[in-house]
Amino acid sequence: MARTKQFDEEVMLNNAMLFFWHKGYNGTSPQEILDELKLSRSSLYDTYGDKRSLFISALKRYRSSVTVEIIEFLASAENIPEALKTLFQRTKAQCFVGEEKRGCFMVNSKVELAPHDEEVAAIVKENREALENAFTAAIKRGQEKGQLSKDNPPRSLARFIMNNLWGLSVHSKSGADKKVFDDIIRITLSVIK
Amino acid sequence: MARTKQFDEEVMLNNAMLFFWHKGYNGTSPQEILDELKLSRSSLYDTYGDKRSLFISALKRYRSSVTVEIIEFLASAENIPEALKTLFQRTKAQCFVGEEKRGCFMVNSKVELAPHDEEVAAIVKENREALENAFTAAIKRGQEKGQLSKDNPPRSLARFIMNNLWGLSVHSKSGADKKVFDDIIRITLSVIK
DNA sequence: AATATAACGGAACTTTTGTTCCGCAAATAT
DNA sequence: ATATTTGCGGAACAAAAGTTCCGTTATATT
Numbered sequence: 001m002a003r004t005k006q007f008d009e010e011v012m013l014n015n016a017m018l019f020f021w022h023k024g025y026n027g028t029s030p031q032e033i034l035d036e037l038k039l040s041r042s043s044l045y046d047t048y049g050d051k052r053s054l055f056i057s058a059l060k061r062y063r064s065s066v067t068v069e070i071i072e073f074l075a076s077a078e079n080i081p082e083a084l085k086t087l088f089q090r091t092k093a094q095c096f097v098g099e100e101k102r103g104c105f106m107v108n109s110k111v112e113l114a115p116h117d118e119e120v121a122a123i124v125k126e127n128r129e130a131l132e133n134a135f136t137a138a139i140k141r142g143q144e145k146g147q148l149s150k151d152n153p154p155r156s157l158a159r160f161i162m163n164n165l166w167g168l169s170v171h172s173k174s175g176a177d178k179k180v181f182d183d184i185i186r187i188t189l190s191v192i193k
Numbered sequence: 194m195a196r197t198k199q200f201d202e203e204v205m206l207n208n209a210m211l212f213f214w215h216k217g218y219n220g221t222s223p224q225e226i227l228d229e230l231k232l233s234r235s236s237l238y239d240t241y242g243d244k245r246s247l248f249i250s251a252l253k254r255y256r257s258s259v260t261v262e263i264i265e266f267l268a269s270a271e272n273i274p275e276a277l278k279t280l281f282q283r284t285k286a287q288c289f290v291g292e293e294k295r296g297c298f299m300v301n302s303k304v305e306l307a308p309h310d311e312e313v314a315a316i317v318k319e320n321r322e323a324l325e326n327a328f329t330a331a332i333k334r335g336q337e338k339g340q341l342s343k344d345n346p347p348r349s350l351a352r353f354i355m356n357n358l359w360g361l362s363v364h365s366k367s368g369a370d371k372k373v374f375d376d377i378i379r380i381t382l383s384v385i386k
Numbered sequence: 387a388a389t390a391t392a393a394c395g396g397a398a399c400t401t402t403t404g405t406t407c408c409g410c411a412a413a414t415a416t
Numbered sequence: 417a418t419a420t421t422t423g424c425g426g427a428a429c430a431a432a433a434g435t436t437c438c439g440t441t442a443t444a445t446t
Protein backbone atom coordinates (compact mmCIF):
# COMPACT_ATOMS: atom_id res chain seq x y z
CA MET A 1 0.00 0.00 0.00
CA ALA A 2 2.78 2.40 0.79
CA ARG A 3 6.36 3.16 0.08
CA THR A 4 8.95 1.69 2.44
CA LYS A 5 11.61 3.64 4.31
CA GLN A 6 14.94 3.66 2.55
CA PHE A 7 16.86 3.46 5.82
CA ASP A 8 16.86 1.33 8.94
CA GLU A 9 15.17 3.27 11.70
CA GLU A 10 17.20 1.62 14.45
CA VAL A 11 20.53 2.01 12.68
CA MET A 12 19.85 5.68 12.06
CA LEU A 13 18.83 6.24 15.67
CA ASN A 14 22.07 4.63 16.70
CA ASN A 15 24.01 6.92 14.39
CA ALA A 16 22.18 9.93 15.77
CA MET A 17 23.08 8.78 19.27
CA LEU A 18 26.73 8.54 18.31
CA PHE A 19 26.61 12.05 16.92
CA PHE A 20 24.96 13.52 20.02
CA TRP A 21 27.51 11.59 22.06
CA HIS A 22 30.23 13.24 20.02
CA LYS A 23 28.94 16.83 19.97
CA GLY A 24 26.33 17.11 22.69
CA TYR A 25 22.73 18.23 22.35
CA ASN A 26 23.14 21.99 22.05
CA GLY A 27 26.31 21.52 20.03
CA THR A 28 24.49 19.60 17.32
CA SER A 29 22.28 21.24 14.67
CA PRO A 30 19.61 19.44 12.64
CA GLN A 31 21.65 20.16 9.50
CA GLU A 32 24.64 18.30 10.92
CA ILE A 33 22.48 15.31 11.75
CA LEU A 34 21.08 15.28 8.21
CA ASP A 35 24.57 15.42 6.71
CA GLU A 36 25.89 12.76 9.05
CA LEU A 37 22.98 10.35 8.63
CA LYS A 38 22.48 11.18 4.95
CA LEU A 39 18.81 11.54 5.61
CA SER A 40 16.32 13.97 4.16
CA ARG A 41 14.85 16.61 6.43
CA SER A 42 11.34 15.28 6.09
CA SER A 43 12.41 11.71 6.79
CA LEU A 44 14.04 12.83 9.99
CA TYR A 45 11.08 14.88 11.20
CA ASP A 46 8.50 12.32 10.04
CA THR A 47 10.29 9.46 11.74
CA TYR A 48 11.64 10.89 14.96
CA GLY A 49 9.77 14.13 15.57
CA ASP A 50 11.79 17.21 16.41
CA LYS A 51 15.41 17.42 17.52
CA ARG A 52 14.64 17.03 21.18
CA SER A 53 12.48 13.95 20.62
CA LEU A 54 15.28 12.42 18.61
CA PHE A 55 17.68 13.12 21.43
CA ILE A 56 15.37 11.62 24.04
CA SER A 57 14.99 8.52 21.86
CA ALA A 58 18.75 8.27 21.59
CA LEU A 59 19.14 8.53 25.35
CA LYS A 60 16.51 5.82 25.88
CA ARG A 61 18.26 3.68 23.36
CA TYR A 62 21.48 4.00 25.32
CA ARG A 63 19.58 2.99 28.44
CA SER A 64 18.13 -0.08 26.78
CA SER A 65 21.33 -1.23 25.13
CA VAL A 66 24.48 -0.17 26.99
CA THR A 67 22.99 0.03 30.47
CA VAL A 68 21.02 -3.16 30.05
CA GLU A 69 24.13 -4.94 28.88
CA ILE A 70 26.01 -3.91 32.02
CA ILE A 71 23.13 -4.96 34.24
CA GLU A 72 22.91 -8.36 32.59
CA PHE A 73 26.64 -8.79 32.72
CA LEU A 74 26.63 -8.14 36.46
CA ALA A 75 23.62 -10.38 37.03
CA SER A 76 25.26 -13.31 35.32
CA ALA A 77 28.78 -12.85 36.68
CA GLU A 78 30.24 -15.64 38.76
CA ASN A 79 33.49 -14.01 39.74
CA ILE A 80 32.53 -10.55 40.92
CA PRO A 81 35.99 -9.01 41.40
CA GLU A 82 36.84 -10.18 37.91
CA ALA A 83 33.60 -8.77 36.52
CA LEU A 84 34.21 -5.38 38.12
CA LYS A 85 37.71 -5.30 36.75
CA THR A 86 36.35 -6.08 33.30
CA LEU A 87 33.83 -3.23 33.58
CA PHE A 88 36.57 -0.77 34.50
CA GLN A 89 38.75 -1.92 31.63
CA ARG A 90 35.86 -1.61 29.22
CA THR A 91 35.01 1.83 30.50
CA LYS A 92 38.58 2.92 30.06
CA ALA A 93 38.57 1.62 26.49
CA GLN A 94 35.21 3.11 25.60
CA CYS A 95 36.03 6.55 26.95
CA PHE A 96 38.25 6.95 23.91
CA VAL A 97 37.51 6.21 20.29
CA GLY A 98 40.77 6.90 18.55
CA GLU A 99 41.89 10.30 19.77
CA GLU A 100 38.40 11.53 20.59
CA LYS A 101 37.66 12.14 24.27
CA ARG A 102 34.11 10.88 24.11
CA GLY A 103 33.42 9.87 27.68
CA CYS A 104 30.04 8.28 28.37
CA PHE A 105 26.88 9.40 26.59
CA MET A 106 24.78 9.26 29.75
CA VAL A 107 27.34 11.29 31.71
CA ASN A 108 27.73 13.85 28.93
CA SER A 109 23.97 14.21 28.63
CA LYS A 110 23.26 14.66 32.29
CA VAL A 111 26.02 17.18 32.76
CA GLU A 112 24.71 19.22 29.86
CA LEU A 113 20.96 18.85 30.30
CA ALA A 114 19.74 17.25 33.54
CA PRO A 115 19.45 20.53 35.47
CA HIS A 116 17.22 22.09 32.80
CA ASP A 117 15.27 19.25 31.27
CA GLU A 118 13.00 17.25 33.52
CA GLU A 119 12.60 14.38 31.12
CA VAL A 120 16.36 13.97 30.79
CA ALA A 121 16.67 14.26 34.57
CA ALA A 122 14.14 11.45 35.01
CA ILE A 123 15.86 9.12 32.53
CA VAL A 124 19.23 9.80 34.09
CA LYS A 125 17.92 9.20 37.58
CA GLU A 126 16.24 5.93 36.67
CA ASN A 127 19.42 4.87 34.93
CA ARG A 128 21.46 5.61 38.03
CA GLU A 129 19.11 3.70 40.29
CA ALA A 130 18.98 0.68 38.00
CA LEU A 131 22.76 0.53 37.84
CA GLU A 132 23.09 1.03 41.58
CA ASN A 133 20.74 -1.87 42.20
CA ALA A 134 22.60 -4.10 39.77
CA PHE A 135 25.97 -3.30 41.35
CA THR A 136 24.53 -3.73 44.83
CA ALA A 137 23.14 -7.17 44.05
CA ALA A 138 26.37 -8.30 42.43
CA ILE A 139 28.52 -7.04 45.28
CA LYS A 140 26.22 -8.70 47.79
CA ARG A 141 26.65 -12.00 46.00
CA GLY A 142 30.39 -11.46 45.91
CA GLN A 143 30.46 -10.88 49.63
CA GLU A 144 28.33 -13.93 50.32
CA LYS A 145 30.63 -16.04 48.19
CA GLY A 146 33.62 -14.73 50.11
CA GLN A 147 35.06 -13.06 47.00
CA LEU A 148 34.76 -9.55 48.44
CA SER A 149 35.43 -7.99 51.79
CA LYS A 150 32.41 -7.30 53.99
CA ASP A 151 33.89 -4.12 55.43
CA ASN A 152 31.23 -1.99 53.74
CA PRO A 153 27.55 -2.51 52.90
CA PRO A 154 26.96 -3.58 49.30
CA ARG A 155 25.01 -0.46 48.40
CA SER A 156 27.70 1.86 49.70
CA LEU A 157 30.29 -0.02 47.69
CA ALA A 158 28.06 0.11 44.62
CA ARG A 159 27.88 3.88 44.91
CA PHE A 160 31.60 4.11 45.36
CA ILE A 161 32.23 1.97 42.30
CA MET A 162 29.88 4.03 40.16
CA ASN A 163 31.48 7.21 41.38
CA ASN A 164 34.80 5.99 40.10
CA LEU A 165 33.39 4.80 36.78
CA TRP A 166 31.86 8.22 36.18
CA GLY A 167 35.03 9.88 37.38
CA LEU A 168 36.86 8.09 34.58
CA SER A 169 34.49 9.67 32.08
CA VAL A 170 35.45 13.07 33.39
CA HIS A 171 39.11 12.12 33.38
CA SER A 172 38.86 11.22 29.71
CA LYS A 173 37.85 14.83 29.02
CA SER A 174 40.73 16.20 31.04
CA GLY A 175 43.67 15.19 28.90
CA ALA A 176 44.69 12.41 31.30
CA ASP A 177 46.73 9.56 29.87
CA LYS A 178 46.12 5.86 30.30
CA LYS A 179 48.44 5.63 33.30
CA VAL A 180 46.10 7.88 35.26
CA PHE A 181 43.27 5.48 34.50
CA ASP A 182 45.33 2.51 35.63
CA ASP A 183 46.20 4.14 38.96
CA ILE A 184 42.56 4.91 39.66
CA ILE A 185 41.31 1.49 38.65
CA ARG A 186 43.94 -0.29 40.73
CA ILE A 187 43.14 1.64 43.90
CA THR A 188 39.38 1.48 43.42
CA LEU A 189 39.42 -2.28 43.01
CA SER A 190 41.72 -2.70 46.01
CA VAL A 191 39.00 -1.25 48.24
CA ILE A 192 36.45 -3.96 47.61
CA LYS A 193 38.77 -6.96 47.71
CA MET B 194 39.73 62.30 29.55
CA ALA B 195 37.16 59.56 29.21
CA ARG B 196 34.03 58.13 30.67
CA THR B 197 34.32 55.35 33.25
CA LYS B 198 32.61 51.99 33.11
CA GLN B 199 29.37 51.83 35.02
CA PHE B 200 29.98 48.28 36.17
CA ASP B 201 32.74 46.34 37.83
CA GLU B 202 34.52 44.29 35.22
CA GLU B 203 35.48 41.53 37.64
CA VAL B 204 32.06 41.29 39.25
CA MET B 205 30.41 41.02 35.84
CA LEU B 206 32.88 38.38 34.72
CA ASN B 207 32.05 36.46 37.86
CA ASN B 208 28.34 36.74 37.12
CA ALA B 209 28.92 35.58 33.56
CA MET B 210 30.85 32.61 34.92
CA LEU B 211 27.97 31.72 37.21
CA PHE B 212 25.58 31.87 34.27
CA PHE B 213 27.75 29.65 32.05
CA TRP B 214 28.11 27.34 35.03
CA HIS B 215 24.35 27.21 35.25
CA LYS B 216 23.47 26.78 31.57
CA GLY B 217 26.63 25.71 29.79
CA TYR B 218 28.32 27.38 26.83
CA ASN B 219 26.09 26.30 23.98
CA GLY B 220 23.04 26.56 26.19
CA THR B 221 23.63 30.25 26.82
CA SER B 222 22.83 33.00 24.30
CA PRO B 223 24.33 36.50 24.33
CA GLN B 224 20.86 37.88 24.99
CA GLU B 225 20.51 35.83 28.16
CA ILE B 226 23.86 37.10 29.39
CA LEU B 227 22.81 40.69 28.73
CA ASP B 228 19.55 40.19 30.61
CA GLU B 229 21.26 38.45 33.49
CA LEU B 230 24.12 40.91 33.86
CA LYS B 231 21.97 43.93 32.98
CA LEU B 232 24.64 45.07 30.62
CA SER B 233 24.33 46.71 27.24
CA ARG B 234 25.33 44.77 24.18
CA SER B 235 28.13 47.14 23.31
CA SER B 236 29.53 47.12 26.83
CA LEU B 237 29.72 43.37 26.75
CA TYR B 238 31.42 43.17 23.35
CA ASP B 239 33.71 46.14 24.04
CA THR B 240 34.84 44.74 27.36
CA TYR B 241 35.07 41.01 26.85
CA GLY B 242 35.14 40.45 23.10
CA ASP B 243 32.79 37.84 21.68
CA LYS B 244 30.89 35.13 23.51
CA ARG B 245 33.66 32.59 23.30
CA SER B 246 36.26 35.02 24.65
CA LEU B 247 33.98 35.79 27.55
CA PHE B 248 33.63 32.10 28.25
CA ILE B 249 37.37 31.52 28.11
CA SER B 250 37.87 34.43 30.52
CA ALA B 251 35.29 32.92 32.85
CA LEU B 252 37.06 29.57 32.75
CA LYS B 253 40.40 31.20 33.48
CA ARG B 254 38.82 33.09 36.32
CA TYR B 255 37.61 29.83 37.82
CA ARG B 256 41.13 28.47 37.48
CA SER B 257 42.63 31.47 39.24
CA SER B 258 40.11 31.64 42.05
CA VAL B 259 38.54 28.28 42.91
CA THR B 260 41.42 26.08 41.80
CA VAL B 261 44.03 28.35 43.33
CA GLU B 262 42.14 28.35 46.58
CA ILE B 263 42.15 24.55 46.71
CA ILE B 264 45.85 24.43 45.90
CA GLU B 265 46.68 26.92 48.61
CA PHE B 266 44.45 25.16 51.08
CA LEU B 267 46.28 21.89 50.43
CA ALA B 268 49.68 23.53 50.57
CA SER B 269 49.03 25.06 53.95
CA ALA B 270 47.22 22.11 55.51
CA GLU B 271 48.77 20.54 58.59
CA ASN B 272 46.35 17.68 59.07
CA ILE B 273 46.02 16.11 55.62
CA PRO B 274 43.23 13.60 56.30
CA GLU B 275 41.24 16.41 57.85
CA ALA B 276 41.95 18.69 54.89
CA LEU B 277 40.82 16.06 52.40
CA LYS B 278 37.65 15.48 54.35
CA THR B 279 36.99 19.20 54.31
CA LEU B 280 37.46 19.32 50.54
CA PHE B 281 34.97 16.51 50.03
CA GLN B 282 32.44 18.17 52.29
CA ARG B 283 32.87 21.45 50.47
CA THR B 284 32.51 19.77 47.11
CA LYS B 285 29.34 18.09 48.26
CA ALA B 286 27.95 21.43 49.43
CA GLN B 287 28.99 23.34 46.31
CA CYS B 288 27.56 20.78 43.90
CA PHE B 289 24.14 22.07 44.89
CA VAL B 290 22.94 25.62 45.15
CA GLY B 291 19.41 25.30 46.46
CA GLU B 292 17.74 22.71 44.26
CA GLU B 293 19.96 23.35 41.25
CA LYS B 294 22.25 20.49 40.24
CA ARG B 295 25.15 22.71 39.29
CA GLY B 296 28.14 20.39 39.66
CA CYS B 297 31.56 21.94 39.05
CA PHE B 298 32.14 24.58 36.38
CA MET B 299 35.41 23.02 35.23
CA VAL B 300 33.83 19.58 34.95
CA ASN B 301 30.77 20.91 33.13
CA SER B 302 32.95 22.83 30.71
CA LYS B 303 35.29 20.02 29.84
CA VAL B 304 32.50 17.54 29.32
CA GLU B 305 30.76 19.94 26.96
CA LEU B 306 33.71 21.48 25.13
CA ALA B 307 37.11 19.89 25.67
CA PRO B 308 36.84 17.43 22.77
CA HIS B 309 36.08 20.22 20.29
CA ASP B 310 37.89 23.28 21.57
CA GLU B 311 41.64 23.13 21.87
CA GLU B 312 41.91 26.17 24.09
CA VAL B 313 39.40 24.76 26.55
CA ALA B 314 41.19 21.42 26.39
CA ALA B 315 44.47 23.12 27.27
CA ILE B 316 43.03 25.04 30.22
CA VAL B 317 41.34 21.94 31.53
CA LYS B 318 44.47 19.88 31.18
CA GLU B 319 46.65 22.42 32.96
CA ASN B 320 44.03 22.65 35.69
CA ARG B 321 44.07 18.90 36.15
CA GLU B 322 47.84 18.76 36.33
CA ALA B 323 48.07 21.62 38.80
CA LEU B 324 45.51 19.98 41.07
CA GLU B 325 47.17 16.59 40.74
CA ASN B 326 50.48 18.10 41.79
CA ALA B 327 48.92 19.87 44.75
CA PHE B 328 47.18 16.72 45.95
CA THR B 329 50.32 14.68 45.39
CA ALA B 330 52.45 17.03 47.46
CA ALA B 331 49.91 17.16 50.26
CA ILE B 332 49.49 13.39 50.36
CA LYS B 333 53.25 12.94 50.34
CA ARG B 334 53.52 15.21 53.37
CA GLY B 335 50.69 13.33 55.04
CA GLN B 336 52.49 10.05 54.51
CA GLU B 337 55.77 11.42 55.81
CA LYS B 338 54.02 12.71 58.90
CA GLY B 339 52.48 9.31 59.44
CA GLN B 340 48.97 10.67 58.96
CA LEU B 341 48.30 8.57 55.88
CA SER B 342 49.00 4.99 54.88
CA LYS B 343 51.94 4.43 52.55
CA ASP B 344 50.26 1.58 50.74
CA ASN B 345 50.07 3.59 47.52
CA PRO B 346 52.31 6.20 45.88
CA PRO B 347 51.16 9.78 46.53
CA ARG B 348 50.47 10.51 42.87
CA SER B 349 48.28 7.45 42.45
CA LEU B 350 46.31 8.44 45.52
CA ALA B 351 46.01 12.00 44.23
CA ARG B 352 44.49 10.69 41.01
CA PHE B 353 42.13 8.48 42.93
CA ILE B 354 41.00 11.36 45.14
CA MET B 355 40.39 13.61 42.15
CA ASN B 356 38.48 10.87 40.40
CA ASN B 357 36.11 10.72 43.33
CA LEU B 358 35.74 14.48 43.59
CA TRP B 359 34.79 14.64 39.92
CA GLY B 360 32.55 11.65 40.32
CA LEU B 361 30.59 13.64 42.90
CA SER B 362 30.01 16.34 40.31
CA VAL B 363 28.47 13.76 38.03
CA HIS B 364 26.46 12.31 40.88
CA SER B 365 24.99 15.72 41.56
CA LYS B 366 23.56 15.68 38.03
CA SER B 367 22.10 12.22 38.49
CA GLY B 368 19.42 12.89 41.04
CA ALA B 369 21.41 11.27 43.85
CA ASP B 370 20.60 12.35 47.39
CA LYS B 371 23.03 13.40 50.09
CA LYS B 372 23.28 9.88 51.52
CA VAL B 373 24.87 8.71 48.30
CA PHE B 374 27.49 11.41 48.69
CA ASP B 375 28.18 10.40 52.26
CA ASP B 376 28.70 6.75 51.33
CA ILE B 377 31.16 7.68 48.62
CA ILE B 378 33.07 10.13 50.76
CA ARG B 379 33.34 7.71 53.66
CA ILE B 380 34.75 4.90 51.54
CA THR B 381 37.07 7.14 49.55
CA LEU B 382 38.61 8.60 52.69
CA SER B 383 38.96 5.17 54.24
CA VAL B 384 41.35 4.19 51.46
CA ILE B 385 43.99 6.74 52.24
CA LYS B 386 43.96 6.48 56.03
C1' DA C 387 -1.86 -2.62 -13.87
C1' DA C 388 -4.15 0.57 -10.88
C1' DT C 389 -4.55 2.64 -6.56
C1' DA C 390 -3.73 4.14 -2.14
C1' DT C 391 -0.51 5.38 1.07
C1' DA C 392 3.71 6.72 2.89
C1' DA C 393 8.55 8.40 1.96
C1' DC C 394 11.44 11.62 -0.03
C1' DG C 395 13.61 16.13 -1.80
C1' DG C 396 13.88 20.48 -1.10
C1' DA C 397 11.81 25.12 -0.99
C1' DA C 398 10.41 28.22 2.27
C1' DC C 399 9.72 30.49 6.52
C1' DT C 400 10.07 32.07 11.36
C1' DT C 401 13.06 32.74 15.22
C1' DT C 402 17.08 33.00 17.38
C1' DT C 403 21.95 33.72 17.50
C1' DG C 404 25.93 36.28 17.37
C1' DT C 405 27.86 40.47 16.10
C1' DT C 406 28.65 45.25 14.30
C1' DC C 407 27.85 49.93 13.98
C1' DC C 408 26.48 54.53 14.96
C1' DG C 409 25.00 58.49 17.44
C1' DC C 410 24.56 60.32 21.89
C1' DA C 411 26.02 60.68 26.82
C1' DA C 412 29.13 61.14 30.46
C1' DA C 413 33.33 61.71 32.93
C1' DT C 414 38.12 62.99 33.20
C1' DA C 415 42.05 65.83 32.46
C1' DT C 416 43.46 70.14 31.15
C1' DA D 417 34.40 75.11 31.47
C1' DT D 418 35.82 72.67 27.63
C1' DA D 419 37.76 69.29 24.82
C1' DT D 420 38.51 64.62 24.34
C1' DT D 421 37.85 60.14 24.84
C1' DT D 422 35.47 56.28 26.14
C1' DG D 423 31.10 54.06 27.51
C1' DC D 424 26.34 53.18 26.54
C1' DG D 425 21.69 52.27 24.22
C1' DG D 426 19.80 50.31 20.74
C1' DA D 427 19.05 49.77 15.73
C1' DA D 428 20.38 46.80 12.29
C1' DC D 429 22.05 42.76 10.02
C1' DA D 430 23.87 38.36 8.27
C1' DA D 431 23.85 33.75 9.21
C1' DA D 432 22.24 29.70 11.27
C1' DA D 433 18.84 26.99 13.74
C1' DG D 434 14.74 24.63 13.82
C1' DT D 435 10.66 23.41 11.65
C1' DT D 436 6.79 23.04 8.24
C1' DC D 437 4.82 22.22 3.95
C1' DC D 438 4.11 20.63 -0.60
C1' DG D 439 4.80 18.37 -4.91
C1' DT D 440 6.80 14.23 -6.53
C1' DT D 441 8.19 9.41 -6.23
C1' DA D 442 8.17 4.74 -4.93
C1' DT D 443 6.07 0.47 -3.36
C1' DA D 444 2.85 -2.79 -1.24
C1' DT D 445 -1.61 -4.31 -1.77
C1' DT D 446 -5.66 -5.19 -4.49
